[in-house]
Amino acid sequence: AQSVSQHNHHVILSEAASLELGCNYSYGGTVNLFWYVQYPGQHLQLLLKYFSGDPLVKGIKGFEAEFIKSKFSFNLRKPSVQWSDTAEYFCAVSPYNTDKLIFGTGTRLQVFP
Amino acid sequence: DSGVTQTPKHLITATGQRVTLRCSPRSGDLSVYWYQQSLDQGLQFLIQYYNGEERAKGNILERFSAQQFPDLHSELNLSSLELGDSALYFCASSVSGQGYEQYFGPGTRLTVT
Secondary structure, eight states: OOEEEOSOSEEEEETTOOEEEOOEEEOSSOEEEEEEEEOTTSOEEEEEEEOSSOSEEEOGGGOEEEEEGGGTEEEEEESSOOGGGOEEEEEEEEETTOOOOEEOOOEEEEEEO | OOSOEEEOSEEEEOTTOOEEEEEEOOTTOOEEEEEEEETTTEEEEEEEEETTEEEEEOSOOTTEEEEEOTTSOEEEEEOSOOGGGOEEEEEEEESSSTTSOOEEOOOEEEEEO
């Protein structure tokens, strides 16, 4: 069955620290990859997406992610986090030729000033 | 604000009852998706409609059903409710199907007592 694993359930960082959140998926075919963010009390928003081409994709608010096909991974990174990045982050996969999103369990990020 | 609206925001009901959740997609979006977010199952895809027709089904219980109306709004009907149905129910919409960003609504929090 298709699944998405997010290894870090809860991450606590100080402002200016670097961030990397892991995401691995299990699916043998072509996939589209996404990172969504949910700020406290708000709806899910798209941070970035990968469909094809350059495996290093840049998203909003200084986030980027790298698709490594051989490792079935799509890790999210940010060089320097801010307090306002406190949120829950979800990795999601959409198998090619389908519309549904398969989400990971989410990573709760807390950034302290 | 994603442009996707959901009503009601909160719903408290008793076991065995039936409820209807409503979603209005962004203007121009033809696809509507329903997701369930619970503590034990995470974010799970339930069902997708495209321009009034069911397009994809996920882990949706037989007690649950959905439809999309000619004006493109969608309703998710949950019947014979059980305690385990307590969750956040999100609706998302997209212009078309695969490859397009899904925009999420604020969710309806259902509590079954």
